[in-house]
Amino acid sequence: MEIYETHSEIAQRKSWLLSLIVIVLVAFGVLILLQGIALALVPVLFNIPIDDLLGLINGNYDVPNGRMAMLFVQGLGSGIGFWVAAWVITTFIEKANLKWDVQLSRFNWKALGLVLAITVGGMLFNSFLVYFNSNLSLPEFMSGIEAWMKETEDQLMGLTKFLTDFQTIPELITGILVIGVLAGIGEEMFFRGLVQAKMHRYLKSGHWGVWMTAIIFSAIHLQFYGFLPRVFLGAIFGYMYLYSGSLIYPILAHIFNNSFTVIMVYLSNQGVIDFDLESTDDVSYVASLTGLLVLLAGIYYLKKMKIPKHEQLD
Numbered sequence: 001m002e003i004y005e006t007h008s009e010i011a012q013r014k015s016w017l018l019s020l021i022v023i024v025l026v027a028f029g030v031l032i033l034l035q036g037i038a039l040a041l042v043p044v045l046f047n048i049p050i051d052d053l054l055g056l057i058n059g060n061y062d063v064p065n066g067r068m069a070m071l072f073v074q075g076l077g078s079g080i081g082f083w084v085a086a087w088v089i090t091t092f093i094e095k096a097n098l099k100w101d102v103q104l105s106r107f108n109w110k111a112l113g114l115v116l117a118i119t120v121g122g123m124l125f126n127s128f129l130v131y132f133n134s135n136l137s138l139p140e141f142m143s144g145i146e147a148w149m150k151e152t153e154d155q156l157m158g159l160t161k162f163l164t165d166f167q168t169i170p171e172l173i174t175g176i177l178v179i180g181v182l183a184g185i186g187e188e189m190f191f192r193g194l195v196q197a198k199m200h201r202y203l204k205s206g207h208w209g210v211w212m213t214a215i216i217f218s219a220i221h222l223q224f225y226g227f228l229p230r231v232f233l234g235a236i237f238g239y240m241y242l243y244s245g246s247l248i249y250p251i252l253a254h255i256f257n258n259s260f261t262v263i264m265v266y267l268s269n270q271g272v273i274d275f276d277l278e279s280t281d282d283v284s285y286v287a288s289l290t291g292l293l294v295l296l297a298g299i300y301y302l303k304k305m306k307i308p309k310h311e312q313l314d
Contacts, residue, residue: 001245002209004090004197005097016202023089023198027190030085035077042069059155061162067171070163071178079182082190090194098193098247106246111305115240118298119253122236123260124291129229131283136225149224156223166266175266180259188251191217191234192241200242210238233257236295243303 042053046069056063056070063069090096163179166172191213200209214234218227237250268275 001243002192002197002200002206002241003097003099003102003245004194004201005099016198019094019198022093023195026089026093027082027085030088031077031081034081034084035073038073038076042073045069045072059158061158067162067165068174070159071171071174074163075178075182079178079186082186083182086186086190086194103246103248106244107248111244111249111302112252114298114302114305115244115249115253116256118236118240118295118302119257121291121294121296121298122233123257124287125289125295126229126232126291128283128285128288129232130226133228134225153223153225156221164262164265166262166269172262172266175262176259179262180255183258184251184255187217188237188241188247188254192237192250193247196238196241206242210235210242214238236299239299240302243299244305 039053039057042048043050046065048056048063048065048069052060052063052066053069056066061067090098164175166175195216196209196213198209199212200206203209203212211231214231214237217234218230221230223230237254240250240253241247264273264275267273
């Protein structure tokens with residue numbers, strides 16, 4: 001039930017490869033442009049000298065206001081970037097209509113409660129996938145690739161820990177805004193609203209559309225040892241859109257998932273709870289199985305929910 005109506009030639013099935021190439025080029029162009037603008041504004045907005053900014057980019061995080069500056073770059077260059085990329089492509093290139101009035105009409109509080117339960121179930125089961133993925137190893141002949149992936153993973157984890165090492169309430173609020181709200185809206189608009197609907201059309205299967213988009217969604221994060229959990233999470237968001245016909249649900253679920261993690265990290269930093277963002281040492285099989293059952297039941301009932309006929313598309 002994804003909504004993606006377009007009559008543009010470039011968006012038609014016979015031009016699917018050209019359409020995907022355009023999506024990739026425009027998305028990368030927008031992201032690079034907005035990140036460049038954000039970096040250019042950092043010295044002015046955060047009083048960070050150019051030399052310190054270059055050091056910050058290269059991993060020297062001992063810079064005053066560095067965390068807030070990097071959150072600003074992340075928010076403008078990634079969260080807002082994906083939203084702008086989706087808007088540019090759908091509005092100006094493919095002349096597509098997502099019919100937000102219909103999507104909003106499909107929202108109700110009962111379905112939202114179900115979606116949040118699905119998200120919690122997915123988070124519980126994902127702990128098992130995190131543990132499983134962290135113990136995967138590539139064949140010996142791919143050892144060089146595995147070493148590169150581990151190095152990349154360590155660098156990205158270092159940046160993630162720096163960005164989420166919140167010590168004050170303003171930093172926490174900024175983290176929720178950037179990592180939760182902006183990322184949730186931008187990534188769902190781009191991946192579910194644009195890519196998934198088009199994959200559904202190209203592959204003539206809602207399920208293939210969901211899983212192919214989830215794989216792409218996970219791959220662009222360049223975190224091999226978090227690849228499977230992120231594919232699974234992307235698929236959950238994908239089925240929320242496929243079965244509800246409204247992007248509102250995966251957007252809110254994405255915001256909830258990310259914001260919950262941000263708050264947990266902050267509470268851990270304050271010594272309130274014991275929570276390690278990097279921990280993959282153990283897993284509760286009972287909690288994981290319970291989460292999977294809640295997730296499957298939630299998806300089943302979400303699929304069964306009736307949508308009034310006047311809200312359905314032809």
